Structures are given as structure tokens and as C-alpha cells.
Amino acid sequence: MKATSNVMRRELSGYFSTPVAWVFIVIFLVMAGVFTFYIGNFYERGSSDLDPFFQFHPWMYLFLVPAIAMRLWAEERRSGTIELLLTLPLTTWQAVLGKFLAAWLFIGLALALTFPVWITVNYLGNPDNGVIAAGYIGSWLMAGGFLAIGSCMSALTRNQVVAFILSVVVCFAFLLSGLPMITDLFSGWAPQSLIDTIADFSFLAHFSTISRGVIDLRDLVYFTLVIGFWLLANVIVLELRKAN
Amino acid sequence: MSDLSIEARSLSKHYGQLIAVDQLSFEVGAGEVLGFLGPNGAGKSTTMKMLTGFLPPTAGSALVNGHDIVENSLAARRCMGYLPEGAPAYGEMPVRAFLEFVARSRGFDGKSAVREADAAIDRLNLSSVPEQPIETLSKGFKRRVGLAQAILHDPRVLILDEPTDGLDPNQKHEVRDLIRDMSSDKIIIISTHILEEVHALCNRAMIIADGRLLVDDTPDGLIARSRYHEAVTLVVEHPEQVASALSELPQARKVELREGELTVFPREGAKLLEVITDAVRENAWAVSELRLEAGRLDEVFRQVTQGEMS
Incomplete structure (x- = not known):
């Protein structure tokens, strides 16, 4: 626990001692604003909820979360600090978890800084704030899923660009796994139950139920399992390929 | 604690077909400063990486202070300080913050972490740059930061991969003095391809090539093997x-x-x-x-x- 929080604190301070944090937060907020107010037609809809805000989150995360995740391990490999970190008396799990939590908290901070949108909708109408809170929780959980994938991909390579591209591709597959684009690959030869299972893996489906205000235990378990699975994969990748 | 020791038993590392370290066996005891000598790619660094628990051996085992490096890796790592090749460090971090991070990872908390970091800063003459980001420092300072994190918890076993590589003669001298000062009750293993260093620092030298141990002797014994000896x-x-x-x-x-x-x-x-x-x-x-x-x-x-x- 101590070791994990120590790694986490080091990572977080690392974000803020470089321009990475500020650039990310500004771009995140600008994009969230553009999507909500221009593309999402926030005002024109005349409905007091944050649907147009949340509905674009999966697509923002698709690129922004891999951008945060790509450096997590690739940078450690490139600079050689991985050798320093993993010879300190802490387990690979603690290191992986500490880094993941730091990045997740950081994304949480960026997400929290979108609060003016929430204030705006409360100023203009009477939204169901419970639904909005659920939306925020669902969005953060989904970001965690993307982040765990990105962290694992980052551990595969010392090249951040490669890590970024791999993450985007895998995240994209997870995002869309419910849509025909992915299921068509399997229909015709795979049993229906498998196709249903794959469709069930879709981030979009699970996120949309939460963002409608329905906090279903299954969705929470789903995101927790996704995060757990990819972090486990991350640990295994590191154990197998510590050196380059 | 006179039982301090490192024991390597048929330690081997294979990368596919390539055999980086081939059944290396040796024992080191307290007070020994052991120099690993060998051409580049001989397996010196790989051996160190295995001893410090970074790489798992393909075959064989090693005990550090009685702890198996695989079975009981954390306990083994706790009694070791390690300077990896090239002295990697988190470049964006200031020296003091980095050393405090290492101290906390080594089990010091709160004030004692700050105290240990300060002590290491003093010991390595880093007091002129404690708030500077490590990436802005000169090579000599960076190497000293690497040494500071390795010795911070006063480890019984110190493993230093090319500790003086790239330093100017004065800095080399300083680092050697530091290592010599610490050597009496510890095990220190250094790798180097600077031969004079072995003579200046070590009381035992092992020549490794192609992953195999070729010679295990004192520096004087090594010199005596020269055909120039007594000429x-x-x-x-x-x-x-x-x-x-x-x-x-x-x-x-x-x-x-x-x-x-x-x-x-x-x-x-x-x-x-x-x-x-x-x-x-x-x-x-x-x-x-x-x-x-x-x-x-x-x-x-x-x-x-x-x-x-x-």
C-alpha cells in the first residue's frame, strides 16, 4: 500500500513538473467544450441534461487516454529507469498499480475540471443531478478501462509512438465490439454465444447505461474486471520482458 | 553479521540461442570489493541484473545475504544498493525529490526519508544542486545522484555497474575514495573495463568473457600472470x-x-x-x-x- 502510493505520488508530481499535465488538461477541456456546445448542440436541444457532454467522452478518451498512457512504461524502458524502479524493494504489481492510479487520478482531475458544464446546465434548467453524477462516475470508470489497456500496451515497447498506436487500436476494438463492424468478423463461423459475449465487451454499451443514470452492478463489475484484466496483463508483460 | 555473503550457483541467462551468462558460480564475503572485468557484451551487466532481481535467471540461482534472488526477491533487494549502467534517474525530478522517493521506497517514511535524502546529498557533494532537475545536471553530477540513491539506505551489498564510466579524472578519484571508505564491512561488486580501477579499488577480480568465468584472482595475482611480470x-x-x-x-x-x-x-x-x-x-x-x-x-x-x- 505504502509502496503503491509512493510510486503514485512520484508519477503525479512527474506530470506537473513537465508541460504534459497542463497541455493535456487544456486540450481535454477545450475538446469537451467543443463537442458539447457545437457538435452536441447543447443549447439547441433545449433539454436540461448532459447527454451531449457525456456522449462524446468515449471518442475523446480513444485518443487522449492513450496519449497519457503511452509514456507510462515506454518512457521507463527508454530511459532505463525501469531497472531502477523494479530493483527497488517493491513488487511489479505495486509499481503497475501505482502508475495506473496516478494516471487515473490525473484523468479524474481533468474530468472534474469540466464542472462549469455542470454549473451551466444547472443554471439554465433543472437537470437530474443524480444522472449527471452517474455519468461522471461511468465516464471515469471507462477512462480507467482505456487507461489499463494503454498502460499494458506501453509496457510492450520502448517507443511511445508505437505504444500510442497500439493503444488506440485496442481501445477502438473494445469501444466498438458491440457494433456490426466487429461482430461481422465473427458471424457466420462463430457460435452466437461467442458473438454475444464479444458484443458484451463493448465499452459503449456499458457506458451508455451508466450515463443514463442507471448504475447497474454488472456495469461496475465489467469495468473493474476490464481494468483488473489489463493490469494483470501489464504485470505479466513486464515480468516476461523486463530488458529490451 | 559476519555471515554476509553472495553465493551464485551455476547462474545462467539465455536469450533464445544466445547464452549471455553461462553457469557462473562464485562466492563473495564481507569486506570484499570484487571487480567484474570483461569485454563489452561479456555478461557482466546481465549478471548484475540477475543478482539485483531485475532479470530472472534462466537456470541456476543466487543467494544474497541468505535470500534467494527469485524466491525471496524483495528481501534480497532490501539489503542491496544498485547503480544500473548509465545511472538512470527520473530526469524531470529535482535531486532531493528523487532521493526522497528512493528513500520512501526503501521503507523510510516522512521525516526519516527527508533525513536520509539529505545525508546522501551531503555524502555525494550534491548540496549545490538539490533542487535542480536531474536532466539539467552534468554527467558527473548525474552519476553522483545514481550513487547517492544506491548507498542511501547504507546497504550491506552494493552493486555498481560501471560507476566511474564517463567521469573526469577528479570525479573518478572522488568516487573511488567513496567506494573505498565504505568497503570494510560490505560486499561491493563493481563492473568496469577500466583496468587500472581494478587495481585501485578491488581486492578481488573476476575476468568474464562470453558469459563464462575465466579468471578469479587478486589484482596482484592477475598482474603476476603477465609475461611482463618481473621483466x-x-x-x-x-x-x-x-x-x-x-x-x-x-x-x-x-x-x-x-x-x-x-x-x-x-x-x-x-x-x-x-x-x-x-x-x-x-x-x-x-x-x-x-x-x-x-x-x-x-x-x-x-x-x-x-x-x-x-
Whole structure:
């Protein structure tokens, strides 16, 4: 626990001692604003909820979360600090978890800084704030899923660009796994139950139920399992390929 | 704690077909400063990476202070300090923050982490730069930061991969003094390809090539393996004449003339210096330089590592 929080604190301070944090937060907020107010037609809809805000989150995360995740391990490999970190008396799990939590908290901070949108909708109408809170929780959980994938991909390579591209591709597959684009690959030869299972893996489906205000235990378990699975994969990748 | 030891038993590391370390076995005890010598790619760093728990061995095992490096990796790592090759550090972090992070990872918390970090800063003469980001420091300072994080918790076992690589002569001297100061009750393993360093620092040297242990000896023992050991070199006028006269000596096995220097090699067990000074005096040769050779480490190194390959 101590070791994990120590790694986490080091990572977080690392974000803020470089321009990475500020650039990310500004771009995140600008994009969230553009999507909500221009593309999402926030005002024109005349409905007091944050649907147009949340509905674009999966697509923002698709690129922004891999951008945060790509450096997590690739940078450690490139600079050689991985050798320093993993010879300190802490387990690979603690290191992986500490880094993941730091990045997740950081994304949480960026997400929290979108609060003016929430204030705006409360100023203009009477939204169901419970639904909005659920939306925020669902969005953060989904970001965690993307982040765990990105962290694992980052551990595969010392090249951040490669890590970024791999993450985007895998995240994209997870995002869309419910849509025909992915299921068509399997229909015709795979049993229906498998196709249903794959469709069930879709981030979009699970996120949309939460963002409608329905906090279903299954969705929470789903995101927790996704995060757990990819972090486990991350640990295994590191154990197998510590050196380059 | 006189039982302090490192024991490697048939330690091996394979990368696919490539055998980086091949059944290395050795024991080291407290007070020993062991130098790993060997050409680049000999397996020195890989051995260190296995001892420090970074890489799992393909076969064999090692015990550090009684802890198996695989089965009980965390306990083994706790009693070790490690400077990886190139002294990697988080470049964006200030020196003090980095050392505090390492201290906390080593189990110090709150104030004691700050105290340990400050002590390490003092010890490595980093007090002029504690708030500077590490990436802005010069190579010598970076190396000292790496050493500071390795010695911060006063480990019983110190493993230093090329601790003086890339330092200027003054900095090398400082680092050597530091290592020597700490060496009495610890095990220190350093890898280097600077041969003079072995003589200056170590009381034991192992030559490794192609992942195998070729020689395990004291630095003096290594030097004694040189064909130059106990030879006499002189610079003299008319060296050809002198050479033929000296080769008549019963104690001389061979005389070599190279770049104006005449080197006389002794027969087994023979003492040359006295005989040659006598000869110089008798014949009134114009000698401008005369010295007894201790032996040449670089020559031993070449002989051991290349002789083994051919």
C-alpha cells in the first residue's frame, strides 16, 4: 500500500513538473467544450441534461487516454529507469498499480475540471443531478478501462509512438465490439454465444447505461474486471520482458 | 553479521540461442570489493541484473545475504544498493525529490526519508544542486545522484555497474575514495573495463568473457600472470648492441626491442634487476631509464579474453 502510493505520488508530481499535465488538461477541456456546445448542440436541444457532454467522452478518451498512457512504461524502458524502479524493494504489481492510479487520478482531475458544464446546465434548467453524477462516475470508470489497456500496451515497447498506436487500436476494438463492424468478423463461423459475449465487451454499451443514470452492478463489475484484466496483463508483460 | 555473503550457483541467462551468462558460480564475503572485468557484451551487466532481481535467471540461482534472488526477491533487494549502467534517474525530478522517493521506497517514511535524502546529498557533494532537475545536471553530477540513491539506505551489498564510466579524472578519484571508505564491512561488486580501477579499488577480480568465468584472482595475482611480470625495461643508447649483450645473460629468457625500449624477460624464478644494473655499470652503457615491470593488466586481459576465444 505504502509502496503503491509512493510510486503514485512520484508519477503525479512527474506530470506537473513537465508541460504534459497542463497541455493535456487544456486540450481535454477545450475538446469537451467543443463537442458539447457545437457538435452536441447543447443549447439547441433545449433539454436540461448532459447527454451531449457525456456522449462524446468515449471518442475523446480513444485518443487522449492513450496519449497519457503511452509514456507510462515506454518512457521507463527508454530511459532505463525501469531497472531502477523494479530493483527497488517493491513488487511489479505495486509499481503497475501505482502508475495506473496516478494516471487515473490525473484523468479524474481533468474530468472534474469540466464542472462549469455542470454549473451551466444547472443554471439554465433543472437537470437530474443524480444522472449527471452517474455519468461522471461511468465516464471515469471507462477512462480507467482505456487507461489499463494503454498502460499494458506501453509496457510492450520502448517507443511511445508505437505504444500510442497500439493503444488506440485496442481501445477502438473494445469501444466498438458491440457494433456490426466487429461482430461481422465473427458471424457466420462463430457460435452466437461467442458473438454475444464479444458484443458484451463493448465499452459503449456499458457506458451508455451508466450515463443514463442507471448504475447497474454488472456495469461496475465489467469495468473493474476490464481494468483488473489489463493490469494483470501489464504485470505479466513486464515480468516476461523486463530488458529490451 | 559476519555471515554476509553472495553465493551464485551455476547462474545462467539465455536469450533464445544466445547464452549471455553461462553457469557462473562464485562466492563473495564481507569486506570484499570484487571487480567484474570483461569485454563489452561479456555478461557482466546481465549478471548484475540477475543478482539485483531485475532479470530472472534462466537456470541456476543466487543467494544474497541468505535470500534467494527469485524466491525471496524483495528481501534480497532490501539489503542491496544498485547503480544500473548509465545511472538512470527520473530526469524531470529535482535531486532531493528523487532521493526522497528512493528513500520512501526503501521503507523510510516522512521525516526519516527527508533525513536520509539529505545525508546522501551531503555524502555525494550534491548540496549545490538539490533542487535542480536531474536532466539539467552534468554527467558527473548525474552519476553522483545514481550513487547517492544506491548507498542511501547504507546497504550491506552494493552493486555498481560501471560507476566511474564517463567521469573526469577528479570525479573518478572522488568516487573511488567513496567506494573505498565504505568497503570494510560490505560486499561491493563493481563492473568496469577500466583496468587500472581494478587495481585501485578491488581486492578481488573476476575476468568474464562470453558469459563464462575465466579468471578469479587478486589484482596482484592477475598482474603476476603477465609475461611482463618481473621483466626489466631500459632505454639506452645503441640498443641493438646492448640487446645482444643482455641476451647472453643466463637469467634472461628473451630480449625484446620495441619503440626504443628494451625489455628483458627473466627465466622462471630468476631475478633480473640486480644482474642488469651490474651489467650496466660494468659496460658503462648510457642508460636514460631503467625500471622493473610489475606486469601489465591490459596484456593479461587480452591474453585471457582473446586466448580463450581462439
